[in-house]
Amino acid sequence: MACVVGIDVGGQSCKLGVVDARGEILAGSVIGSTGYTEASDFIDNLGAEVERLIEKSGHKGDIRGVGVGAPNANYYTGEIKDATNLPWASNRTVRFAELLSERLSGLPVTITNDANAAAVGEMTYGVAKGMKHFIMITLGTGVGSGIVVDGKVLYGSDGFAGELGHNCVVRHNGRLCGCGKTGCLEAYCSAIGLARTAREWLDMTDEHSLLRDLDDITSKDVYDAALRGDELSKKVFEFTGRLLGEKLADFVQFSAPEAIVLFGGLARAGEFLYQPVLDAMNANLIPIWKGKVKLLFSELKESDAAILGASALAW
Amino acid sequence: MACVVGIDVGGQSCKLGVVDARGEILAGSVIGSTGYTEASDFIDNLGAEVERLIEKSGHKGDIRGVGVGAPNANYYTGEIKDATNLPWASNRTVRFAELLSERLSGLPVTITNDANAAAVGEMTYGVAKGMKHFIMITLGTGVGSGIVVDGKVLYGSDGFAGELGHNCVVRHNGRLCGCGKTGCLEAYCSAIGLARTAREWLDMTDEHSLLRDLDDITSKDVYDAALRGDELSKKVFEFTGRLLGEKLADFVQFSAPEAIVLFGGLARAGEFLYQPVLDAMNANLIPIWKGKVKLLFSELKESDAAILGASALAW
Secondary structure, three states: OOEEEEEEEOOOEEEEEEEEOOOOEEEEEEEEOOOOOOHHHHHHHHHHHHHHHHHHHOOHHHEEEEEEEEOOEOOOOOOEEOOOOOHHHOOOEEOHHHHHHHHOOOOOEEEEEHHHHHHHHHHHHOOOOOOOOEEEEEEOOOEEEEEEEOOEEOOOOOOOOOOHHHOEOOOOOOOEOOOOOEOEHHHHHOHHHHHHHHHHHHHHOOOOOHHHHOOOOOHHHHHHHHHOOOHHHHHHHHHHHHHHHHHHHHHHHHHOOOEEEEEOHHHHHHHHHHHHHHHHHHHOOOOOOOOOOEEEEOOOOHHHHHHHHHHHHHO | OOEEEEEEEOOOEEEEEEEEOOOOEEEEEEEEOOOOOOHHHHHHHHHHHHHHHHHHHOOHHHEEEEEEEEOOEOOOOOOEEOOOOOHHHOOOEEOHHHHHHHHOOOOOEEEEEHHHHHHHHHHHHOOOOOOOOEEEEEEOOOEEEEEEEOOEEOOOOOOOOOOHHHOEOOOOOOOEOOOOOEOEHHHHHOHHHHHHHHHHHHHHOOOOOHHHHOOOOOHHHHHHHHHOOOHHHHHHHHHHHHHHHHHHHHHHHHHOOOEEEEEOHHHHHHHHHHHHHHHHHHHOOOOOOOOOOEEEEOOOOHHHHHHHHHHHHHO
């Protein structure tokens, strides 16, 4: 039975799976992705782990290829470029696909950025199954995007298309974003952005909030407080949802997708985000799209989705 | 020699041409597009004019098909839907391609919106020749867009993709746009939007300006005054260019085009728009694109471009 390997390279850990044609993960493992300063060391260890995993899965002769999702990965060139969260790929260009393929005795390796991999996973196994046009927005520590047009990931002229997290939501006096610009979607609608909004609002007002008892505040804290009825926390979600929804309308007017799929940590705050996002999106769409574009939450298990998406690349 | 007919349906007039495979317009004519309340009457007259023009061109047996660019036209369905500027297509859906094809004894008719037709013209005969990824922005009475991805016009799930003129540039207290929303790109960066900026600035300040002598102000007046060194007029172009450039950065981060092509009336204000647009675009791009995306002005004669673009659809 033909199988492929899916690899999700994250800022903290790297998840691997041997996946069959139906999307079943037959064997899986995790290794650390930090603690390496040289890409070659990481790729050596990753290669060894891939070999161990293939052995363990009992499908040694059946592996057709390897698909990798990684930050700042380029599908066209096979490179990871200036990935700030990966010390071994920061301020440099790593020929990742080529080096990993060499390490795996020539097994074909395909690479794409993590949000694109998630979009492929969603299209192959998730809520976007059968859709030809949709936009995946990943709401994690950052905001990523994978855009699907005519059933294919949109890569653009250089392989980097779909950096929607760095489109502007606050034009004047916006927050500084990790990219060096100000007012980016990512600076407000990521898990980190949402927590920052909560902290700013606590500093700016005297409003009662369960969050005041906490030393540091994470997006999970804001969610937990909202669940317990905390008004300030609910308003933080409303504000975050409105900014996201306003921007989604711009995206819809670009590529006319059938659906927007939200994925990642913040997307789990379903009830608190859904309505504000949907309302703001529809309020900012011209009549031909108002009320017509689906807003969906990914239903794939987050850890699986990344591996499945990456593996789907390899077929 | 095989030929096609290109038709550009505008708010005032409808331009036609018989075009050969090299993009030579062998015969052309113009009819009015207003004064009709029923689509069938317009299509009857248009059909008769197409027949006359084909006769005149001497290529009666050679015509392979007809391509039409029109406001709110849908490539997938062949319909014109709710085109506010065309009384015979306002608040209704006109099966334009089907009806015109019937009128022309079954000659195949393909239709797309006017900005998409301009993009096809630019890709086939203009500055975007050979480009696989670019975005055409038409700066006329409105702001239209045609997005090319992998060498094809992006139509999206419903045929309406690329309504970038209605993406938001002023989020709060923005101008009312013809679409019913506020703050749209079109409300600021169209010829009408630019003239309105000039009028607002004249009302708000006492600043000296050549424009103060005029009864009504058009974008052409602002351009003429800028040419004569009028500071306020130059600042109006800078402001308009900045808003456009900021938004272009968002578009680049969506589809990673090789170039943005500006087309239409305002694009003729080249020197006054170019630098502000380019500067604002680059200031709002993440490092991977800064300074790398071409900003081009269409070099096609405007009247020809629309016909050529529409004709290119018919091949």
